[in-house]
Amino acid sequence: LVYMIEVPAGMRSLNLRSYGGSGNVSLYVAYDSVPTSTLYDRKSAKPGNSEAVVYTNPAAGTYYVRVVGEQAFANVSVLGLYQ
Numbered sequence: 712l713v714y715m716i717e718v719p720a721g722m723r724s725l726n727l728r729s730y731g732g733s734g735n736v737s738l739y740v741a742y743d744s745v746p747t748s749t750l751y752d753r754k755s756a757k758p759g760n761s762e763a764v765v766y767t768n769p770a771a772g773t774y775y776v777r778v779v780g781e782q783a784f785a786n787v788s789v790l791g792l793y794q
Contacts, residue, residue, distance in 0.1 A: 712778040716791040720771035734784025
């Protein structure tokens with residue numbers, strides 16, 4: 712699963728999260744390109760589905776988030792917030 716979020720200029724933070732459901736996922740994030748399991752800018756690394764990747768003073772532009780099942784998963788939600 713791949714999601715994208717457009718971040719405007721001047722934002723102080725970008726918060727990308729997954730939560731809920733069952734199983735185990737990781738988030739792979741890249742700026743201006745779709746991340747893969749080997750090419751990414753940042754990756755979450757916790758067991759379960761409650762994952763987070765946070766940027767401080769993110770560059771304006773497009774961020775892509777790939778949700779990868781480390782184990783089978785279902786009903787996981789993804790949230791992207793900037794401020």
